[in-house]
Amino acid sequence: MSRLQKIPVVEEKKGNPLARVFDDLVRFCRSRSLFILHYCTGCGAIELPPAMTSRFDMERLGIQPMVSPRQADILLITGYVSIKTLKRVILTYEQMGSPKYVVGICSCTVNGGMYWQSYATAKKLDEYMPVDLYIAGCMPRPEAVISGLQKLMDRINSGEADSWQDYYRNYDYYLGNQQKLFGEDWQTPTDIITEAKHYELMGEGTLGQHTRLLEQHQKPLEALEMRLGHNIKEPVE
């Protein structure tokens, strides 16, 4: 019986064949054009320049560095994530356009690595945001980084790498873990629940006790006050 269960069941593809071809094309292009935003927190960052420059040249795979989260597809976190850093990583992640992928490089993102006993380090990255791929090692060499990214490309091409949807579908879980670290009044500028509603990505885990807590503490976002230098006097109240 157990053998029978292992036989893969190929689901018959449904829908408009033309649309299916188009979906395949878009998936292929997604896998062949990856813009990286590297969040270089720790020592793993030193392995990225050789991976990008003349020795290992990532651009021949269509992977190229970008500088702002809006433009990027991959968030590459290279090393340990302290609690203060994690806030910025989450802000960055939420501003990226979907489909987006998170790649954790080095042991530190997997389980804290050599910072296991540190009180100020977030140990497992995938408790706070869905991670598509870990590249373990302390530190992984550029070959390992590139082979890991090639695996990610295969998974994107076959449609398996869809963990960005998980952030919308199980937002309550991720928000709960974030609240445990940052306190109850933790809030980001991006409204994930409204986005999930808009893109029809609501799951069973989107809303829960943690999102209710968020609603209690949520303050409406205001535009930053425009102020020029320190010469202008403080307004008298």
Place this chain on the structure above:
Amino acid sequence: MAPIELLIELTLMPLIAFIVGMMMVLMMRRIAARIQRRIGPPFFQPLYDIIKLHGKRTQVSHGLIHDIGIVMAMGGYIAAETLLPVPGMNGIAEKGGLITLLYLMMIPSLGLALGVGQCANPNGSIGIARALTAMLAYDIPLVIVIFGVAYAAGTTNLVEIIATQQAGGFATWGVVEMPLLAIAGLIAMHASLGKQPFEIYIAPAEIATGPMVEMSGKYLGGLFVMQCFQLYTTSVLYVSLFLGGGTTWFDFLIKSFLVLAIPVSIAYLFPRYRTEDLLRLMWKWPVMLGLIGLAFVM
């Protein structure tokens, strides 16, 4: 000309410009890779990038002007393509002329300024301020050069300028008759492409790609398409003014790719100037060369 025929030409010219422009982007990235001793991206990489960016699931818009700004940025160049004669097709080049073309080539920068303005990102605002300053810098030599060529030819009609050069052969090419203007034009063209040493408004390490900082998904995709048109328009304009246009597609494409290869090969060897240096440099050397060239023409 029959209206149907004109309509086909007006559709085909931007389409060809887009395809050739994508190959120019590829050439630019390959040259950069070769200079840095890398292999470089695969052949279809620009197409992959554009399809991927338009296929993103979440598209972050910052408002109506943001949307319209991107359309203006692309539309300005698409309109400019119909005024640029290519072998076998003139479009509305005879009716438009050089001055209209010069106006249309300024629209993308203004559209980008509108669109980026609504993003309210400080990096974007700095970037667009620098982009408009750069436009101020390179437009003065560019206008002098175009005025010189038009004065020498006695017309602002691009079709006639090309026909005169083709009729007289190599000796009547703009680059032979007006070498000083050709050099000034090359420098102005390099600056208008916004590549290093004149890359003041992209500056990834300093202001996070400036105007592109808040662009995601199809907005960035639109800017990628705009870049294809930009490379095509600039190099084809130079080829039409100084290298006698093209009698066949073969020599037309070779000329325009070669012209583009000059600034691109220089670009990846240099760091970048500051804004005031760019302004000083552009208002001094190309303007001086252009004015001397103008004196020879007159």
